[in-house]
Amino acid sequence: MDQNLAALREELSMFLSMKYDEGVLDRSTFEQFLSLQDMKDHKKEGFSMAADLLTIVYKEEEKMIEEMYRHAKPAFNLVKIEGLVHKLTGSSKSVGSIKISEGCKAFKEAREKFDVIGCGNAVDQIAHEYQRVKPVFLHIIKLERKIHNLVTALPPTTARPRASPPPISLPKASTSGIPRDPLPPTGLPTVPLSTTTTGRRRAPLPPRTTGRRRV
Numbered sequence: 001m002d003q004n005l006a007a008l009r010e011e012l013s014m015f016l017s018m019k020y021d022e023g024v025l026d027r028s029t030f031e032q033f034l035s036l037q038d039m040k041d042h043k044k045e046g047f048s049m050a051a052d053l054l055t056i057v058y059k060e061e062e063k064m065i066e067e068m069y070r071h072a073k074p075a076f077n078l079v080k081i082e083g084l085v086h087k088l089t090g091s092s093k094s095v096g097s098i099k100i101s102e103g104c105k106a107f108k109e110a111r112e113k114f115d116v117i118g119c120g121n122a123v124d125q126i127a128h129e130y131q132r133v134k135p136v137f138l139h140i141i142k143l144e145r146k147i148h149n150l151v152t153a154l155p156p157t158t159a160r161p162r163a164s165p166p167p168i169s170l171p172k173a174s175t176s177g178i179p180r181d182p183l184p185p186t187g188l189p190t191v192p193l194s195t196t197t198t199g200r201r202r203a204p205l206p207p208r209t210t211g212r213r214r215v
Helices: 002-022 027-038 049-072 078-095 098-112 116-153
Strands: none
Touching (some): 049 116, 078 116
8 A cells, every 4th residue: 555655645746746747837826725735634544635625626617717718708898707717816826726817807898908819819718727737626626636645544653651660769858857946926825734643744724623612
């Protein structure tokens, strides 16, 4: 499995390098887009965040291009098409579709000059470049899904249990020879102690009362 995973990653890397060199994709933008794959919140098998987002992008672009052609005939609705081109500009820049971005730029330049024919040519350019980049996206999505499924199928790494530290033996405290601190004063009157024959001091007893009252 590890060999298959390495081979797929190598195939994807070589394919992307070729498309970067051809000017189909912008390297820095698309690699940043693929970095979404490293997000740790999506571990479900079959779910590849980069592949799923790329699928959404190319499908939405296809819908927008079809809608542009609907607004181009029979009359060229410049306002509607301009709004779609604006959306396509953001979509293509998010994934580094250089050629589609160039077609959107050509449309805007023709729009500023009120060149309707130039706007129509730009729409054709956008559609043509989309047909070129769509199979590129599909191949990337296919490889990304295969790589992601192999990664999620790998057994989880088992962490080694940490060794518990050795018990620390503290020396027993000796009570002999340790002076004790005097107790704090309580504020109560002290009672003198009387010495008995045994050498112990005993507190004097209170005087007895007979209970009789003197007259």
